[in-house]
Amino acid sequence: MNPTIYLEVVVQGVLTGLVYGLMALGLSVIFGVVRVVNFAHGEFTVAAMYAAFLLFTLFGVDPLIATVPIAIVFFGVGYGLQLALVNRFVGRAEHEQFILLVGLAIIIVNGTLLIFGADARPVRLSYGFDSFLVGPVIVDKVRLYAAAAALTVAAALFLFFRFKPTGTAIRACADNLVGAAVVGLNVRKLYALTFGLGLACVGAAGALMETIADAKPELGPVYTLIAFIIVIVGGLGSMTGALVGGVLIGISEALAGFVLAPSMKSMLSFALLILVLVLRPQGIMGRRT
Amino acid sequence: MIGSLNPRARVLLLVLLAALIAAPLVADRYLISVLILIFYFAYVGQAWNLMMGFAGQLSLGHALYVGLGGYVSALLWLKFGVGPWLGVFAAVAVAAAFGAVIGWLGFRFGIEGVYFALLTIAFAEFTRIAFDHIDYAGAAGGLFLRVDESGEWWNLRGGTLLFYYLALALAAGALVLTAFLARTRLGYQWLAVREDEEAARALGINAFRAKMMAVLISSAMTAVGGVFTAFYNNNLFPSRVFDINRSIEIILAPVVGGLGTVFGPVVGAFILTPLGEALTALTGLFGINTPGVKGAFYGLALMVIIVLKPSGIWPWLARTLRLTEHRP
Numbered sequence: 001m002n003p004t005i006y007l008e009v010v011v012q013g014v015l016t017g018l019v020y021g022l023m024a025l026g027l028s029v030i031f032g033v034v035r036v037v038n039f040a041h042g043e044f045t046v047a048a049m050y051a052a053f054l055l056f057t058l059f060g061v062d063p064l065i066a067t068v069p070i071a072i073v074f075f076g077v078g079y080g081l082q083l084a085l086v087n088r089f090v091g092r093a094e095h096e097q098f099i100l101l102v103g104l105a106i107i108i109v110n111g112t113l114l115i116f117g118a119d120a121r122p123v124r125l126s127y128g129f130d131s132f133l134v135g136p137v138i139v140d141k142v143r144l145y146a147a148a149a150a151l152t153v154a155a156a157l158f159l160f161f162r163f164k165p166t167g168t169a170i171r172a173c174a175d176n177l178v179g180a181a182v183v184g185l186n187v188r189k190l191y192a193l194t195f196g197l198g199l200a201c202v203g204a205a206g207a208l209m210e211t212i213a214d215a216k217p218e219l220g221p222v223y224t225l226i227a228f229i230i231v232i233v234g235g236l237g238s239m240t241g242a243l244v245g246g247v248l249i250g251i252s253e254a255l256a257g258f259v260l261a262p263s264m265k266s267m268l269s270f271a272l273l274i275l276v277l278v279l280r281p282q283g284i285m286g287r288r289t
Numbered sequence: 290m291i292g293s294l295n296p297r298a299r300v301l302l303l304v305l306l307a308a309l310i311a312a313p314l315v316a317d318r319y320l321i322s323v324l325i326l327i328f329y330f331a332y333v334g335q336a337w338n339l340m341m342g343f344a345g346q347l348s349l350g351h352a353l354y355v356g357l358g359g360y361v362s363a364l365l366w367l368k369f370g371v372g373p374w375l376g377v378f379a380a381v382a383v384a385a386a387f388g389a390v391i392g393w394l395g396f397r398f399g400i401e402g403v404y405f406a407l408l409t410i411a412f413a414e415f416t417r418i419a420f421d422h423i424d425y426a427g428a429a430g431g432l433f434l435r436v437d438e439s440g441e442w443w444n445l446r447g448g449t450l451l452f453y454y455l456a457l458a459l460a461a462g463a464l465v466l467t468a469f470l471a472r473t474r475l476g477y478q479w480l481a482v483r484e485d486e487e488a489a490r491a492l493g494i495n496a497f498r499a500k501m502m503a504v505l506i507s508s509a510m511t512a513v514g515g516v517f518t519a520f521y522n523n524n525l526f527p528s529r530v531f532d533i534n535r536s537i538e539i540i541l542a543p544v545v546g547g548l549g550t551v552f553g554p555v556v557g558a559f560i561l562t563p564l565g566e567a568l569t570a571l572t573g574l575f576g577i578n579t580p581g582v583k584g585a586f587y588g589l590a591l592m593v594i595i596v597l598k599p600s601g602i603w604p605w606l607a608r609t610l611r612l613t614e615h616r617p
Contacts, residue, residue, distance in 0.1 A: 037403050085596070092599075094402045095347050099544055099595045102349075102537060106588030110581035118580070217581075221533050225414065228407055263421060263429075270415040277408050278398045 017250020026201030032237030042223025048206020074203025082195035328456035334542035334554030336510035342549030344503035345483030350409030352535035358515025388508030417531030547601025
């Protein structure tokens, strides 16, 4: 068989993986700072996919452009959610946080099912089937655009955390909560900001995902699990780890879907999750906490 | 815990049991089917509660044991003519073996809390996709048992009444077993490990053994529930039985009723299942076919309970109605 086809599959996996990575970045940021595991992560992603679908169908807005307003709205949702609900659960038993967010996840899945029905909701872009020829390799245009946009958002987040005073303050909360409170940081507000940023990643990733996959309610739990697999492979709380993990999972899914069967592609991811949990719980890039 | 009930509550419990035994005399088919669901969720909820509520190990993959139990017993019946009364032992053995592997991996390699929950999900999802591709077990197309109400009751081939009393017996049996286990040395070890594993170890408790026992008992009990559903529904689909939503359904009743209490799963099942059914009936009455309503309600129930009454309804109910001698 032609070896370039494998190269194409790998490239496709890398590009999809970068969007996965952006989604997982949100989970990683929230966990790294607030220490709450957002079990409704994939469900929020699917909600963002539906938002992109609505904006496209009603107003003809390209999901690539819709990424910005959706990310802003999701930031607001995350900010409010943290202040109103999640904040009371910070520091409470792990299973209580978990159940709170599982409940939220179930509401989002069934809410989208109520509003949009069980059918897949695709976005038909005019350039949906275009592709670039890079050497011998064919690269999907939508996938390339989505991956580039995902990288841009991720880079913006890196820069924010690295150079902005607020970003530094959030990192201070993650590193030493007591110290952060002692020097007078408003931890409550910074947590809300972090949850907002995490969901902004999800909003952007969801909007981009809508260009390469069709929105469906039952995708929610699938994406939640993918996000978890990625951050655990990459190391919970590590930002570069989330992107690296995303690319790894993207490649492994694309290859498994191609070599075995599309329906078996997530089997490999779950096997990988079990292996990483057993062998290296802090992930590939993560540090031991 | 049954022992902690005061005499008035014990009488109440007996009256309730008698009423449930006599219910088929007056109740119609629909009500009986709802009661069967309640007993089923009380039963599997009790099994999950042993592991999470008592031993503190969060599993979100209990659908795995339901599915394995169902598939093993159904395959034995369909391919070899081995009846479920014998097949249930094989089902329990297979599910407990999986539980042992998950527990061993989890507890030996120090996978705790959320990570352990993810491990259980990963195993359940892996198995779901695997069963989608096992042709011997019908793959994604499912496995079907011939509907047969002729009355080979010893092979679980019978009408609704058979399953009604079987489900009632299972739920009641699980209640008694939990109440018994809670009073054994193992039960107290579970509580110690749940509250503070390091302290429990320091006291000389073999935490690994205690947690393994919890997983083994819980997975074995859940597998029996799987045998029940397989023969009650007469069909099995990997995408249905192993689905993560089934695992979440299992945890609803004990969480709402009260984690780590003997009566919590029963109370939770008696509250949630009828409410969910009523909601479906109500929206159906308004002519809207809305598959999401029940699910959204269950999600809301989880959130409301965990925000307002994280210890569940039963402890509050027992206090308000003064059902227990002291604190539940």
